[in-house]
Amino acid sequence: DQQVKQNSPSLSVQEGRISILNCDYTNSMFDYFLWYKKYPAEGPTFLISISSIKDKNEDGRFTVFLNKSAKHLSLHIVPSQPGDSAVYFCAASSTTSGTYKYIFGTGTRLKVLA
């Protein structure tokens, strides 16, 4: 049972345009969400997070939106740059569980075309 889903395995975007990566979850107990970026042969790198008490969090070119009723979050990158080409994972956890456990999606490969 995959509780965190990234239904688009890949996405191509022109440099300078907006990249939108989507993530859906099924467990209503999840209240903390993160996005990671992963380059080949490297471990995932934390990018941005959002708590369920917010619906938006922004950090530079990266914005994460959370729609709790739809159990959906998205990562917006604007403007997209070639260096953003990587695999992006969303992850979710229930902070009330106290187990520090994150469930990851399968990732979306973003390719930013110069």
Next chain:
Amino acid sequence: DTAVSQTPKYLVTQMGNDKSIKCEQNLGHDTMYWYKQDSKKFLKIMFSYNNKELIINETVPNRFSPKSPDKAHLNLHINSLELGDSAVYFCASSAGTSGVGEYFGPGTRLTVT
């Protein structure tokens, strides 16, 4: 300075062997994890230790045994390796529920032949 390091980076071994992967973090974090990324790129948690105490133990064969000699280290020992154990194994650490996510190591690609 490397925050989370793993050794070895690549490991090729035969079925039935026993192998270990080592992980060290110099971030002062109190929680460490092992994740497995399978051929479908699904990143799944295996174990988590908080202050050397096992707090997450997912449905993993008991051939896998984590060991945390201290807060900065979490090693993974695998007995009687099987073909299906071939994957990339990531170690990670976090400052508990600090909310800034986990720091991952570079991964260890294990190939069982």
